[in-house]
Amino acid sequence: MARVRSRRSGSAATVMAIVALAGVGSACVGATPREEFVEEIRSRGGGLTAALALDAVAAVEEALGTTGLRVRVVSIDPAGALVTMEVRDPARLGNLDLWAVSGGDVRGPQAVRLSAQDDLDRDTYAIALVALDRLEAMADAALAAFDSDGAWVERVTIIPGDAGQGQPPALTMSLASPRARATAMFSADAELVEVVRQ
Amino acid sequence: MTAATPARGRAVGLLGVLAALAFMATMTTVIVAIAIWPGEASLTAPLFCDADQPDAFVVSDTYHPAPGETVTNYTMYCVGPRGDSTEIGFGKPFLALTIAHGILFTALGMAVPILGGVGRIGRKRAGVTDALDQATLDDLRRRMGATTPSDDVDWPGSS
Numbered sequence: 001m002a003r004v005r006s007r008r009s010g011s012a013a014t015v016m017a018i019v020a021l022a023g024v025g026s027a028c029v030g031a032t033p034r035e036e037f038v039e040e041i042r043s044r045g046g047g048l049t050a051a052l053a054l055d056a057v058a059a060v061e062e063a064l065g066t067t068g069l070r071v072r073v074v075s076i077d078p079a080g081a082l083v084t085m086e087v088r089d090p091a092r093l094g095n096l097d098l099w100a101v102s103g104g105d106v107r108g109p110q111a112v113r114l115s116a117q118d119d120l121d122r123d124t125y126a127i128a129l130v131a132l133d134r135l136e137a138m139a140d141a142a143l144a145a146f147d148s149d150g151a152w153v154e155r156v157t158i159i160p161g162d163a164g165q166g167q168p169p170a171l172t173m174s175l176a177s178p179r180a181r182a183t184a185m186f187s188a189d190a191e192l193v194e195v196v197r198q
Numbered sequence: 199m200t201a202a203t204p205a206r207g208r209a210v211g212l213l214g215v216l217a218a219l220a221f222m223a224t225m226t227t228v229i230v231a232i233a234i235w236p237g238e239a240s241l242t243a244p245l246f247c248d249a250d251q252p253d254a255f256v257v258s259d260t261y262h263p264a265p266g267e268t269v270t271n272y273t274m275y276c277v278g279p280r281g282d283s284t285e286i287g288f289g290k291p292f293l294a295l296t297i298a299h300g301i302l303f304t305a306l307g308m309a310v311p312i313l314g315g316v317g318r319i320g321r322k323r324a325g326v327t328d329a330l331d332q333a334t335l336d337d338l339r340r341r342m343g344a345t346t347p348s349d350d351v352d353w354p355g356s357s
Contacts, residue, residue: 030237031258031272040255044281051250052282081283103285136280152281 038079046152047078048139053132053156056083056101063099063106066090070124076156086112088124096120123160125169130158131190138192142173142184145195151177161188219307223300231295236272239291246286246294247276254286 032040041047053076061067064087072086082102089095089109096118097109114120131138139153155174161167173184175195185193231238236256243254254276261269274286 028258028270029235030240031256034257034259037255037257037275041277041281041283044277044279047278047281047283049278049280049282078282139280 041079042152043150044152045139045143046154047081048076048135048153048156049078050133050135052076052078052081053083053135055104056085057127057132059101059104059106060085060087060099060108063108064090069127070120071127071158072096072120072124072160074127074130074156074158078153078156085127088120094120096124122162125160130169130171130188134190138171138184138186138190139173141192142175142186142195145184145192146175146177146180146182146197148175148177148180148182151175151180219300219303220296222303223296226299226303227292227296230299231292232272238295239272239274239288242274242291242294243276246274246290248284251276251278251282251284253277255283256288 053074056076057069061069069085070088070090072088074083074085076083080102082100084098084100086096087099087109089097096112096114098112099106099108099110101107135156142153143151152175153173154176156171157174158169158171160169168188170188170193171186171190173186175182175184181198182195183198184195187193236258239256240254243252247254254274257273257275259271259273261271263269272288274288274291275283276286277283
């Protein structure tokens with residue numbers, strides 16, 4: 001009986017030792033360090049999708065209980081899955097509010113201070129004018145034109161044209177790679193205008 | 199009242215078994231999924247990742263809040279082909295793994311007695327057969343006048 005007990009305690013000790021050694025020696029098996037994960041995201045293009053922008057617009061429209069948003073500046077951060085936009089308040093057309101959408105969470109409205117020179121009729125445009133549903137094709141075109149190994153999309157910014165001059169909004173895409181940076185400019189209907197290497 | 203006592207005893211026993219099972223499953227998940235193999239959480243991708251973000255990554259963030267002290271947090275992400283990602287966290291995968299480990303232990307707990315029972319039946323049958331054969335042989339030896347198994351005996355059917 002004593003021998004049986006001894007064997008059992010010996011087996012338990014062996015198992016505990018194996019577990020302890022495995023824990024010390026091979027902790028993090030199958031885990032990806034944050035730096036490598038960021039590299040993986042960048043190697044896939046940075047995370048820009050049309051759904052990211054379209055879902056954000058839909059979320060703000062739902063929060064406002066309206067459709068057909070008019071916006072001034074829209075900024076998309078693919079890595080953080082964050083979309084911020086300055087939205088003209090449909091209930092008070094003289095007001096501009098900042099909205100942020102990230103991971104399905106909608107934050108806003110936060111008041112934007114306007115100067116005497118700001119003209120919201122001139123500076124805002126219907127977000128539907130921008131071909132957000134073609135963002136992925138735009139990113140592919142921009143990265144191909146950039147032609148730098150390991151490049152990704154860092155940020156997308158949509159700015160107003162001068163409505164008084166008949167200019168539509170424009171979209172700029174900030175590109176980066178381990179060796180260079182560039183800015184790609186698109187028309188609102190997703191045509192690549194130029195890529196400027198910095 | 200007397201009929202309720204065995205039923206109550208069985209219920210308490212069942213609760214005890216369930217509690218032990220939950221404890222074992224939780225501890226196994228702590229040891230395996232946190233201490234040894236955090237990547238095990240990525241096996242739960244079919245439960246938490248959409249079809250457009252099918253690749254699961256368990257990302258580790260390591261901090262050193264004080265000299266000699268290291269803290270590592272794990273977070274699972276679902277990642278799409280364009281690098282788009284959704285944070286899942288670690289709580290939901292941990293819970294799913296704990297349930298999976300519990301199911302595994304239950305299956306093992308049911309399989310071991312079944313296999314053990316089959317083995318006992320097999321051994322019992324084999325033992326009976328051996329005993330019969332031995333008795334038959336002893337009887338034959340007595341009839342043939344053999345004294346030891348090494349004696350040359352003309353066994354029936356051997357010629």
